[in-house]
Amino acid sequence: MTDIPHVVILGGGFGGLSAANELRNSLPSSEIKITVIDKKDWFMVGFAKLWIINGTRTFENSIGSLKELQKKDIDFIKDEITSINFKNKDVETKSRKISFDFLIISMGATLAPQKIPGLQENGFNLYDHNQLTDIRNKLENIESGKIAISIMGMPYKCPPAPFEASLLIDSMLRKRGVRDAIEIHFYSPAPITLPAAGPEVSKQILELVNSQKIIFHNSCKIKSVESKKLIFENSESEFDLLLAIPPHIAPKAIYDCGLAKESGFIIIDRDCKTSFENVFAVGDVTSLPVAENMAVPKAGIFAEGEGIIVAKNIISIIQSKNDFLLFDGKGGCFIESGRDTASVIEVDMFSDDKPSTNITKSTSDNLFKKIEFERERLSKWF
Numbered sequence: 001m002t003d004i005p006h007v008v009i010l011g012g013g014f015g016g017l018s019a020a021n022e023l024r025n026s027l028p029s030s031e032i033k034i035t036v037i038d039k040k041d042w043f044m045v046g047f048a049k050l051w052i053i054n055g056t057r058t059f060e061n062s063i064g065s066l067k068e069l070q071k072k073d074i075d076f077i078k079d080e081i082t083s084i085n086f087k088n089k090d091v092e093t094k095s096r097k098i099s100f101d102f103l104i105i106s107m108g109a110t111l112a113p114q115k116i117p118g119l120q121e122n123g124f125n126l127y128d129h130n131q132l133t134d135i136r137n138k139l140e141n142i143e144s145g146k147i148a149i150s151i152m153g154m155p156y157k158c159p160p161a162p163f164e165a166s167l168l169i170d171s172m173l174r175k176r177g178v179r180d181a182i183e184i185h186f187y188s189p190a191p192i193t194l195p196a197a198g199p200e201v202s203k204q205i206l207e208l209v210n211s212q213k214i215i216f217h218n219s220c221k222i223k224s225v226e227s228k229k230l231i232f233e234n235s236e237s238e239f240d241l242l243l244a245i246p247p248h249i250a251p252k253a254i255y256d257c258g259l260a261k262e263s264g265f266i267i268i269d270r271d272c273k274t275s276f277e278n279v280f281a282v283g284d285v286t287s288l289p290v291a292e293n294m295a296v297p298k299a300g301i302f303a304e305g306e307g308i309i310v311a312k313n314i315i316s317i318i319q320s321k322n323d324f325l326l327f328d329g330k331g332g333c334f335i336e337s338g339r340d341t342a343s344v345i346e347v348d349m350f351s352d353d354k355p356s357t358n359i360t361k362s363t364s365d366n367l368f369k370k371i372e373f374e375r376e377r378l379s380k381w382f
Contacts, residue, residue: 004033005318006090008100010081011180012038012066014300015106015283018307020074022307026315029073032161036095039080043381045374046158046300046333052132053193054168059129068382081107084257086276102278102314105266106307107254109157109298111283113246116152118225122243123150124163125177127157138241139172144181145240148230151188152222153247153340157284157298158334159196160345162245163205169243170212170290171338184213185237187220187230195296197357204359205335212338219323248298250285260285270326270350272310278317282306290329301331304377334358334370342366 007023009016020034022049042063051057069076079093090099111127113119124135126149149166156162166186173179186209192202193209193216206216221233230237250260259266259274265287272280272288283303288296296302314324317382329349336342341362347353360366 004031005101006033006035006099007102007104007314008098008307009034009036009104009106010037010084010091011106011108011173011283012043012069012076012286013106013108013303014039015303015307016104016376017043017377019104019106019282019311020069021072021381022308023314024072025073026311027318030320033075035075035077036066036069036097037077037079037081037091037098039078042076043378044202045061045163045371045377046127047164047336047370048337049129049132050165050168050373052129053136054163054172055140056134059132060140062084062332063366064382065301066376073235080255081251083253084259086279088258102317103276103280103308104314105254105259105274105279106283106303107285109248109252109265110251111242111246112153112249115247115249116222116225116244119152119244119246122225123244124228126162126243126245133204135243139169140176141243142182144171144179146183146185146238146241147241148239149184149186149243149245150220150222150230151245153245153285154189154195155295155298156245156248158333159194159297159299160205160333163193163209164334164336165243165285166209166214167212167338168336169338170214184215186214186216187222187232188216188218189221191218193218194345196355197347197359198355200360201345201357205217208335208337208343208362211263248284254285266304270329271313271324272306272327278314280310280314282310283334288327288329288349290349294349294355295351296329297331297333299331299333301333302327303350305331307328329355334366334373335362336367336370337362340364340367342370344369348382 071140195326
Protein backbone atom coordinates (compact mmCIF):
# COMPACT_ATOMS: atom_id res chain seq x y z
CA MET A 1 0.00 0.00 0.00
CA THR A 2 1.41 3.40 -0.95
CA ASP A 3 1.72 6.15 1.62
CA ILE A 4 -1.11 8.66 1.54
CA PRO A 5 -0.12 12.15 0.29
CA HIS A 6 0.94 14.61 2.96
CA VAL A 7 -0.13 18.24 2.56
CA VAL A 8 1.84 20.59 4.82
CA ILE A 9 0.38 24.06 5.35
CA LEU A 10 2.64 26.80 6.67
CA GLY A 11 0.48 29.25 8.57
CA GLY A 12 -2.88 29.06 10.35
CA GLY A 13 -4.48 32.23 9.01
CA PHE A 14 -7.32 32.70 6.51
CA GLY A 15 -5.47 31.00 3.64
CA GLY A 16 -4.15 28.07 5.65
CA LEU A 17 -7.39 27.36 7.50
CA SER A 18 -9.60 27.59 4.41
CA ALA A 19 -7.25 25.21 2.54
CA ALA A 20 -7.00 22.73 5.44
CA ASN A 21 -10.77 22.61 5.90
CA GLU A 22 -11.49 22.32 2.18
CA LEU A 23 -9.03 19.40 1.93
CA ARG A 24 -10.45 17.60 4.95
CA ASN A 25 -14.09 18.21 3.97
CA SER A 26 -13.32 16.67 0.56
CA LEU A 27 -11.09 13.73 1.52
CA PRO A 28 -11.00 11.56 4.68
CA SER A 29 -7.85 11.00 6.75
CA SER A 30 -7.41 7.60 5.06
CA GLU A 31 -6.79 9.42 1.75
CA ILE A 32 -4.88 12.56 2.76
CA LYS A 33 -2.74 13.65 5.71
CA ILE A 34 -2.88 17.37 6.57
CA THR A 35 -0.50 19.24 8.86
CA VAL A 36 -0.76 22.93 9.77
CA ILE A 37 2.31 24.61 11.29
CA ASP A 38 2.17 28.03 12.97
CA LYS A 39 4.30 29.72 15.62
CA LYS A 40 1.15 30.80 17.47
CA ASP A 41 -1.69 28.51 18.48
CA TRP A 42 -4.60 30.87 17.85
CA PHE A 43 -6.39 32.55 14.95
CA MET A 44 -8.11 35.93 15.01
CA VAL A 45 -10.07 37.78 12.34
CA GLY A 46 -7.97 40.95 11.98
CA PHE A 47 -10.77 43.44 12.46
CA ALA A 48 -11.43 42.16 15.99
CA LYS A 49 -8.29 44.09 17.02
CA LEU A 50 -10.22 47.34 16.62
CA TRP A 51 -13.00 46.01 18.85
CA ILE A 52 -10.40 45.21 21.53
CA ILE A 53 -9.12 48.79 21.23
CA ASN A 54 -12.59 50.31 21.63
CA GLY A 55 -13.43 47.98 24.52
CA THR A 56 -16.32 46.03 22.99
CA ARG A 57 -14.23 42.83 22.92
CA THR A 58 -11.48 41.01 24.79
CA PHE A 59 -8.62 39.12 23.17
CA GLU A 60 -9.83 35.82 24.71
CA ASN A 61 -13.29 36.21 23.14
CA SER A 62 -11.88 36.96 19.69
CA ILE A 63 -9.75 33.89 18.96
CA GLY A 64 -10.11 30.33 17.75
CA SER A 65 -7.64 27.71 19.00
CA LEU A 66 -5.58 26.01 16.28
CA LYS A 67 -5.34 22.99 18.59
CA GLU A 68 -9.03 22.37 17.83
CA LEU A 69 -8.00 21.29 14.30
CA GLN A 70 -6.97 17.91 15.75
CA LYS A 71 -10.70 17.08 16.14
CA LYS A 72 -10.95 17.14 12.33
CA ASP A 73 -7.91 14.90 11.87
CA ILE A 74 -5.83 17.92 10.86
CA ASP A 75 -2.49 17.79 12.66
CA PHE A 76 -1.34 21.04 14.25
CA ILE A 77 2.25 21.83 15.19
CA LYS A 78 3.01 24.97 17.19
CA ASP A 79 6.53 25.84 16.11
CA GLU A 80 8.54 28.40 14.19
CA ILE A 81 9.42 27.58 10.57
CA THR A 82 13.16 28.08 10.06
CA SER A 83 13.75 26.76 6.54
CA ILE A 84 12.07 25.25 3.48
CA ASN A 85 13.94 22.77 1.29
CA PHE A 86 12.28 22.21 -2.08
CA LYS A 87 14.82 19.66 -3.29
CA ASN A 88 14.35 17.37 -0.29
CA LYS A 89 10.66 18.32 0.01
CA ASP A 90 10.82 19.11 3.68
CA VAL A 91 10.29 21.95 6.11
CA GLU A 92 12.44 22.56 9.19
CA THR A 93 11.11 24.11 12.36
CA LYS A 94 13.03 24.92 15.53
CA SER A 95 12.38 21.41 16.83
CA ARG A 96 11.83 19.05 13.90
CA LYS A 97 11.83 18.28 10.18
CA ILE A 98 8.57 17.59 8.32
CA SER A 99 8.40 16.02 4.84
CA PHE A 100 5.69 17.01 2.39
CA ASP A 101 4.19 15.88 -0.91
CA PHE A 102 2.32 19.16 -1.32
CA LEU A 103 3.18 22.45 0.35
CA ILE A 104 0.89 25.46 0.86
CA ILE A 105 2.75 28.56 2.02
CA SER A 106 0.33 30.86 3.82
CA MET A 107 2.66 32.45 6.36
CA GLY A 108 1.24 35.95 6.03
CA ALA A 109 3.15 39.21 6.11
CA THR A 110 5.50 40.08 8.96
CA LEU A 111 5.23 43.48 10.64
CA ALA A 112 8.58 45.28 10.46
CA PRO A 113 8.45 48.37 12.72
CA GLN A 114 12.26 48.15 13.05
CA LYS A 115 12.54 49.41 9.47
CA ILE A 116 11.46 52.90 10.59
CA PRO A 117 14.08 54.52 12.87
CA GLY A 118 12.55 55.63 16.17
CA LEU A 119 9.12 54.06 15.66
CA GLN A 120 9.38 51.42 18.37
CA GLU A 121 10.54 53.94 20.97
CA ASN A 122 8.05 56.67 20.12
CA GLY A 123 4.87 55.11 18.77
CA PHE A 124 2.43 52.21 18.94
CA ASN A 125 1.93 49.49 16.33
CA LEU A 126 -1.80 49.45 15.52
CA TYR A 127 -1.55 45.91 14.08
CA ASP A 128 0.30 44.27 17.00
CA HIS A 129 -2.11 42.33 19.23
CA ASN A 130 0.32 42.72 22.15
CA GLN A 131 -0.12 46.51 22.10
CA LEU A 132 -3.92 46.72 21.88
CA THR A 133 -4.52 47.12 25.63
CA ASP A 134 -1.88 49.84 25.91
CA ILE A 135 -3.42 51.69 22.94
CA ARG A 136 -6.84 51.41 24.57
CA ASN A 137 -5.49 52.79 27.86
CA LYS A 138 -3.87 55.74 26.06
CA LEU A 139 -7.13 56.54 24.26
CA GLU A 140 -9.08 56.24 27.53
CA ASN A 141 -6.79 58.77 29.21
CA ILE A 142 -5.92 61.34 26.55
CA GLU A 143 -7.64 64.66 27.29
CA SER A 144 -6.28 66.92 24.57
CA GLY A 145 -3.64 67.13 21.83
CA LYS A 146 -3.03 65.42 18.53
CA ILE A 147 -3.41 61.76 17.53
CA ALA A 148 -1.49 60.69 14.43
CA ILE A 149 -2.37 57.57 12.47
CA SER A 150 0.40 56.84 9.98
CA ILE A 151 0.70 54.22 7.25
CA MET A 152 4.45 53.63 6.99
CA GLY A 153 4.72 51.22 4.07
CA MET A 154 2.77 49.81 1.15
CA PRO A 155 1.28 47.28 0.67
CA TYR A 156 -0.18 46.55 4.11
CA LYS A 157 -2.84 44.17 5.44
CA CYS A 158 -6.56 45.03 5.47
CA PRO A 159 -6.36 48.29 3.51
CA PRO A 160 -9.51 49.91 5.00
CA ALA A 161 -8.57 49.07 8.63
CA PRO A 162 -6.53 52.21 9.46
CA PHE A 163 -9.42 54.41 8.24
CA GLU A 164 -11.83 52.31 10.26
CA ALA A 165 -9.54 52.76 13.28
CA SER A 166 -9.66 56.56 12.86
CA LEU A 167 -13.49 56.48 12.81
CA LEU A 168 -13.73 54.17 15.85
CA ILE A 169 -11.24 56.34 17.76
CA ASP A 170 -13.28 59.43 16.85
CA SER A 171 -16.34 57.66 18.28
CA MET A 172 -14.50 56.67 21.50
CA LEU A 173 -13.37 60.26 22.08
CA ARG A 174 -16.87 61.62 21.40
CA LYS A 175 -18.35 59.25 23.98
CA ARG A 176 -15.82 60.55 26.51
CA GLY A 177 -16.68 64.16 25.63
CA VAL A 178 -13.08 65.08 24.74
CA ARG A 179 -13.18 64.91 20.92
CA ASP A 180 -13.28 68.73 20.47
CA ALA A 181 -9.96 69.04 22.33
CA ILE A 182 -8.22 66.35 20.24
CA GLU A 183 -7.17 66.50 16.59
CA ILE A 184 -6.97 63.28 14.55
CA HIS A 185 -4.53 63.38 11.64
CA PHE A 186 -4.07 60.56 9.14
CA TYR A 187 -0.86 60.25 7.10
CA SER A 188 -0.46 57.99 4.06
CA PRO A 189 2.37 57.55 1.56
CA ALA A 190 -0.26 57.09 -1.18
CA PRO A 191 -1.77 59.93 -3.23
CA ILE A 192 -5.34 58.77 -2.41
CA THR A 193 -6.93 56.97 0.55
CA LEU A 194 -7.24 53.46 -0.96
CA PRO A 195 -5.24 53.00 -4.19
CA ALA A 196 -6.36 49.36 -4.46
CA ALA A 197 -9.99 50.48 -4.55
CA GLY A 198 -9.46 53.17 -7.18
CA PRO A 199 -10.20 56.92 -7.22
CA GLU A 200 -14.00 56.84 -6.83
CA VAL A 201 -14.10 54.65 -3.69
CA SER A 202 -11.06 56.53 -2.34
CA LYS A 203 -12.98 59.80 -2.70
CA GLN A 204 -15.93 58.36 -0.76
CA ILE A 205 -13.64 57.15 2.05
CA LEU A 206 -11.99 60.58 2.15
CA GLU A 207 -15.42 62.20 2.49
CA LEU A 208 -16.31 59.72 5.26
CA VAL A 209 -13.24 60.53 7.39
CA ASN A 210 -13.42 64.26 6.64
CA SER A 211 -17.07 64.30 7.79
CA GLN A 212 -15.79 63.37 11.25
CA LYS A 213 -13.10 66.10 11.16
CA ILE A 214 -10.32 63.56 10.61
CA ILE A 215 -7.66 65.27 8.50
CA PHE A 216 -6.13 63.14 5.73
CA HIS A 217 -2.59 63.97 4.52
CA ASN A 218 -1.56 62.21 1.31
CA SER A 219 1.89 61.45 -0.15
CA CYS A 220 3.55 61.48 3.29
CA LYS A 221 6.46 59.08 2.97
CA ILE A 222 7.94 58.41 6.41
CA LYS A 223 11.67 58.64 7.08
CA SER A 224 11.85 58.39 10.87
CA VAL A 225 10.05 59.05 14.14
CA GLU A 226 11.37 61.26 16.94
CA SER A 227 9.84 62.03 20.30
CA LYS A 228 6.41 63.48 19.45
CA LYS A 229 7.46 64.15 15.85
CA LEU A 230 7.03 62.42 12.49
CA ILE A 231 9.77 63.09 9.94
CA PHE A 232 8.55 62.67 6.36
CA GLU A 233 10.58 63.04 3.15
CA ASN A 234 9.25 66.55 2.54
CA SER A 235 7.75 67.67 5.85
CA GLU A 236 7.47 67.16 9.61
CA SER A 237 4.48 66.82 11.90
CA GLU A 238 4.02 66.74 15.67
CA PHE A 239 1.86 64.34 17.66
CA ASP A 240 0.94 63.41 21.21
CA LEU A 241 -0.04 59.81 20.40
CA LEU A 242 1.18 57.88 17.37
CA LEU A 243 -0.60 54.78 16.04
CA ALA A 244 1.44 53.35 13.19
CA ILE A 245 0.87 50.75 10.50
CA PRO A 246 4.48 49.61 10.07
CA PRO A 247 6.04 48.27 6.87
CA HIS A 248 5.17 44.66 6.00
CA ILE A 249 7.70 42.10 4.73
CA ALA A 250 7.61 38.35 4.09
CA PRO A 251 8.91 36.01 6.83
CA LYS A 252 12.69 35.39 6.82
CA ALA A 253 12.33 31.74 5.71
CA ILE A 254 10.73 32.97 2.46
CA TYR A 255 13.77 35.09 1.57
CA ASP A 256 16.21 32.38 2.68
CA CYS A 257 14.67 29.80 0.32
CA GLY A 258 14.71 32.24 -2.59
CA LEU A 259 10.95 32.44 -3.16
CA ALA A 260 10.96 36.23 -2.75
CA LYS A 261 13.52 38.99 -3.11
CA GLU A 262 14.44 41.11 -0.09
CA SER A 263 11.43 43.10 1.23
CA GLY A 264 9.18 41.65 -1.51
CA PHE A 265 6.60 38.90 -1.55
CA ILE A 266 6.10 35.63 -3.49
CA ILE A 267 4.87 36.53 -6.98
CA ILE A 268 2.03 34.24 -8.05
CA ASP A 269 -0.54 33.92 -10.83
CA ARG A 270 -4.21 33.11 -10.35
CA ASP A 271 -3.37 29.38 -9.97
CA CYS A 272 -1.28 30.27 -6.86
CA LYS A 273 1.56 28.00 -8.02
CA THR A 274 5.19 28.77 -7.23
CA SER A 275 8.10 27.80 -9.49
CA PHE A 276 8.44 24.52 -7.56
CA GLU A 277 6.32 21.47 -8.30
CA ASN A 278 3.36 20.97 -5.93
CA VAL A 279 4.31 24.07 -3.93
CA PHE A 280 1.65 26.77 -3.70
CA ALA A 281 1.48 30.16 -1.99
CA VAL A 282 -1.59 32.11 -0.89
CA GLY A 283 -2.59 35.22 1.00
CA ASP A 284 -0.52 38.06 2.43
CA VAL A 285 2.84 36.34 1.81
CA THR A 286 2.15 36.67 -1.93
CA SER A 287 1.76 39.35 -4.54
CA LEU A 288 -0.78 38.56 -7.27
CA PRO A 289 -0.39 41.24 -9.94
CA VAL A 290 -3.43 42.75 -11.63
CA ALA A 291 -3.68 45.24 -14.51
CA GLU A 292 -2.52 48.87 -14.04
CA ASN A 293 0.42 48.16 -11.71
CA MET A 294 -1.92 46.84 -9.04
CA ALA A 295 -1.99 43.67 -6.98
CA VAL A 296 -4.74 41.79 -5.14
CA PRO A 297 -5.09 43.50 -1.72
CA LYS A 298 -3.69 41.83 1.38
CA ALA A 299 -6.95 40.89 3.07
CA GLY A 300 -8.27 37.72 4.68
CA ILE A 301 -11.14 37.26 2.24
CA PHE A 302 -8.70 36.97 -0.70
CA ALA A 303 -6.40 34.58 1.20
CA GLU A 304 -9.46 32.46 1.99
CA GLY A 305 -10.50 32.31 -1.67
CA GLU A 306 -6.98 31.42 -2.79
CA GLY A 307 -6.72 28.71 -0.10
CA ILE A 308 -9.92 27.03 -1.32
CA ILE A 309 -8.74 27.11 -4.97
CA VAL A 310 -5.37 25.56 -4.05
CA ALA A 311 -7.06 22.82 -1.98
CA LYS A 312 -9.35 21.94 -4.89
CA ASN A 313 -6.41 21.89 -7.30
CA ILE A 314 -4.40 19.60 -4.99
CA ILE A 315 -7.38 17.22 -4.82
CA SER A 316 -7.53 17.33 -8.63
CA ILE A 317 -3.84 16.32 -8.83
CA ILE A 318 -4.29 13.52 -6.28
CA GLN A 319 -7.30 12.19 -8.19
CA SER A 320 -5.46 12.52 -11.55
CA LYS A 321 -8.01 14.96 -12.93
CA ASN A 322 -7.02 17.92 -15.04
CA ASP A 323 -9.67 20.47 -14.10
CA PHE A 324 -7.46 23.24 -12.72
CA LEU A 325 -9.21 26.27 -11.22
CA LEU A 326 -8.12 29.91 -11.09
CA PHE A 327 -8.73 32.35 -8.23
CA ASP A 328 -11.57 34.69 -9.22
CA GLY A 329 -10.26 37.75 -7.34
CA LYS A 330 -13.63 38.53 -5.77
CA GLY A 331 -14.05 39.69 -2.19
CA GLY A 332 -15.12 42.47 0.09
CA CYS A 333 -13.87 44.40 3.08
CA PHE A 334 -15.99 46.01 5.77
CA ILE A 335 -15.40 49.56 6.94
CA GLU A 336 -17.08 50.42 10.23
CA SER A 337 -18.22 54.00 10.74
CA GLY A 338 -17.98 54.29 14.52
CA ARG A 339 -21.74 54.98 14.53
CA ASP A 340 -22.97 51.37 14.79
CA THR A 341 -23.05 51.02 11.00
CA ALA A 342 -20.66 49.68 8.37
CA SER A 343 -20.09 49.85 4.61
CA VAL A 344 -18.80 47.07 2.40
CA ILE A 345 -16.10 47.70 -0.18
CA GLU A 346 -16.95 45.16 -2.89
CA VAL A 347 -14.04 44.14 -5.09
CA ASP A 348 -13.68 42.16 -8.30
CA MET A 349 -9.97 42.27 -9.16
CA PHE A 350 -10.30 40.54 -12.54
CA SER A 351 -13.50 42.08 -13.86
CA ASP A 352 -12.98 42.46 -17.64
CA ASP A 353 -9.23 42.26 -16.94
CA LYS A 354 -9.30 45.35 -14.75
CA PRO A 355 -10.38 45.77 -11.13
CA SER A 356 -13.88 47.03 -10.32
CA THR A 357 -14.76 48.31 -6.86
CA ASN A 358 -17.84 49.67 -5.20
CA ILE A 359 -18.67 50.92 -1.69
CA THR A 360 -22.14 50.34 -0.25
CA LYS A 361 -24.08 52.64 2.05
CA SER A 362 -23.20 52.48 5.74
CA THR A 363 -25.96 50.50 7.47
CA SER A 364 -26.56 48.62 10.71
CA ASP A 365 -27.29 45.53 8.60
CA ASN A 366 -23.73 45.63 7.21
CA LEU A 367 -22.36 45.82 10.75
CA PHE A 368 -24.38 42.70 11.58
CA LYS A 369 -22.90 41.02 8.46
CA LYS A 370 -19.41 41.92 9.66
CA ILE A 371 -20.02 40.28 13.04
CA GLU A 372 -21.57 37.28 11.25
CA PHE A 373 -18.54 37.01 8.91
CA GLU A 374 -16.28 36.47 11.93
CA ARG A 375 -18.68 34.08 13.68
CA GLU A 376 -19.07 31.91 10.55
CA ARG A 377 -15.35 31.44 10.10
CA LEU A 378 -14.63 30.64 13.73
CA SER A 379 -17.46 28.08 13.76
CA LYS A 380 -16.71 26.36 10.45
CA TRP A 381 -12.91 26.20 10.79
CA PHE A 382 -12.61 24.97 14.39
